[in-house]
Amino acid sequence: MNETPDITPEPRDPEPAPAVSRRRLLGAVGAGAAVAGAALGAGGAVLATRDDNGGGAAANPAATTVPFRAAHQAGIATPSQDRLCFATFDVASTASRADLAELLKTWTAAAEAMTAGKPVPGDVGDLNAPPDDTGEAVGLAPGRLTITIGYGPSLFDDRFGLAARRPSLLKRLPQLPGEDLDPANSDGDLCVQACADDPQVAFHAIRNLRRLGFGTVLPRWMELGFGRTSSTTPQQATPRNLMGFKDGTRNIDATDGSMMGEHVWIGDDEPQRWARGGSYLVSRKIQMRLEQWDRDRLGDQQDVFGRLKSSGAPMTGQREFDTPDFGAKDSAGQYVIPATAHIRLAAPENNNGLRILRRGYSYTDGINPETGDLMGGLFFVAFMKSPDRFITLQRVLGQHDALKEYIQHIASGLFVAPPGLSAGQDWGGQLFG
Template sequence: MTDNTPDAPDITPGPEERRPEQAAAVSRRRLLGAVGAGAAVAGAAVGVGGTVLARGGSSDAGGSGSGGTAKAQIVAFRDSHQAGIATPSQDRLCFATFDVTPGTTKDDLAELLKTWTAAAEAMALGKQVPGDAGDLNTPPDDTGEAVGLAPGNLTITIGYGPSLFDGRFGLAGRRPSALKVLPHLPKDNLDPDNSGGDLCVQACADDPQVAFHAVRNLRRLAFGTLVPRWMELGFGRTSSTTPQQATPRNLMGFKDGTRNIDGTDAALMGQHVWIGEEEPQRWARGGSYLVSRKIQMRLEQWDRDRLGDQQDVFGRFKSTGAPLTGKTEFDAPDFHAKSGGEYVIPTGAHIRLAAHENNNGLRILRRGYSYTDGIDPETGDLLGGLFFIAFMKSPDQFVTLQRILGRHDLLNEYIQHIGSGVFVTPPGLAAGQDWSGQLFG
């Protein structure tokens, strides 16, 4: 990729004199100078609600999106809502959080968010991060591992944690009203090294290398301004966000997310997911709140449990995904049905406790992934579980559900919440807008 913008006279220090932070600033200026053409192309590709737009091929979000024979697939970067929320769930995830480095100024952070916008938009189009590709005296503008790969329905979603709205950057007066650290919840055993963060980036794609490439390049551009806090790779989606997608299975072998909100249902999304007129901070309206939870599964213990007990834990048949009172996956569960004086769907079954019918209509949009951390060196047990991600109008929706699940869910015998995060994800960007101007106003 080449930059057709005429070069200005070079008054920057030579390679031997340039400090790393100076080199980063130069790279960012090149990137911003190359945004115009990419933004124009992106504007032509805008869809509705993060719609997948096909280029020369199918718009089916279930494709691999990688390799020379794959058909290029693009999800619109600019829209009224950020992509990666209502977008049909992709197969792979790279989720990372960052903290702002000490000494960083408001101007530093604002410049980085402009840079990130340009880079994210380019990568969503399947392009390299723009810049001067032929300058041998500076690092490449793109790390290069996604060259030749299709866009893979890449979405890049940004979020801001409660800690970003302290006194460091003049953002205290712009904190969304519901953005606060989650309270301690039943059964929490949270690792601080897998919790919190000033900012988060959720990159989803149908190709793991495309998703990782996106986060890697944003991290590279943030050198000197942000430091990574924690990161998670997801290798299998655990929910569907549209009825057209088949319901996936979690690592316990059960279908997960059968009753999830349909991301194409504007009424449900407006009622439960999108921040609305109730929010005093106008800039956050049309956004959502992201709650992440790293949930470790006791897989070895689960694998030794009898099938009948496994089904009672979830309240569903393992083979079909149907509720224990039904025959097919999408049959409505009958929470009143009894057999021999006992509820067919046990009182502690996950499906019963999480059901909106039993929680005053409360719902959230789930968008989680399975993960693995390898093997426990002491026990030899497999380490893995669910990286839970959900979007909602207020984090109180999650808190209310988790207080119930954490106390009564039969699943608690086999899981442990070990990581947590809460972030506000702003609305989508209009033409010519960037994340910097959106956040700082």
């Protein structure tokens, strides 16, 4: 199926109201004022200070936290963590504007606590109510947990009075070459990206936000990612994707403020002031035809990517970070880096300087019961100041990239990730104004 799904969420039956009032969490909103005043910025980390109730050991050097409150949301410029849990939600048909605003306020308090390495706040020990925290992260290091929220185009319809606050470039992605999208695993009113160095910590974050959303939001789809497929700082080693190639060698350096301002952060030209300093998030589930790839000869694999598999160096260089020479030709007059090579078609030099920040992960869905093939690939996540950047790149890649023989885009989503929160601010107040 090549038609882009309609952005109006399918009607779903309402869920039962939560047994525990969310109001018990709201006192935690604004508790990060001191953190906000001393925030390290989007890439910084500090040692966690869990108390005895929170579990974990502050002396553990791995027990690091990323500030929740800053000019930009964490989880974008933050150095990429090892694991991902990404989920989307639709607002229940029975939920009101006030319900959604209250939930976003509740989510803010919970997210701020969890990213600080603490359990979801509440009345500890109330035997007549479910626990305020599901408990599976007790004793685990925070693992640089970040929780990043985004809003889909469908949220800005007439249900909650948000139509006039829709960011100017937030609209459904057009149909793109070579995609075969599953509507059940695409889009959504809201998305939440939880990244951490521990998969259980990331899953715990999504699980608790979903639990707090009972009666207000309904889960639409979720993806678990392992093995990050891109580096966002020069200090990180370049990882490999499931095809065995180094991935993201020429990614944006997220520590470069000038580069991020030029390519990633929504600027002052955006009419919606509340969205300035945010970013557009594109997610794509890309299935790899792994059995077909594993039977291909090494020389062709390298031609597909335009890089040497062993070192990651461009085919015109010796080391990974050597600048590709796209004009170099061999003795037969053919380009050393083929015309259909992935790095040539995606290169900023060949796209008028266009760049996006990639934060993708590998995924697996097990084994296809009919063919016995391994089901896995790339869960592509990227941030950019305009969705047109992704659309432009994908139109080129979808038509000419040699890699398209071995991959299939099967799910998609576009969201606006708002800027970070200041002291005392919450996601509900930020969205509704």
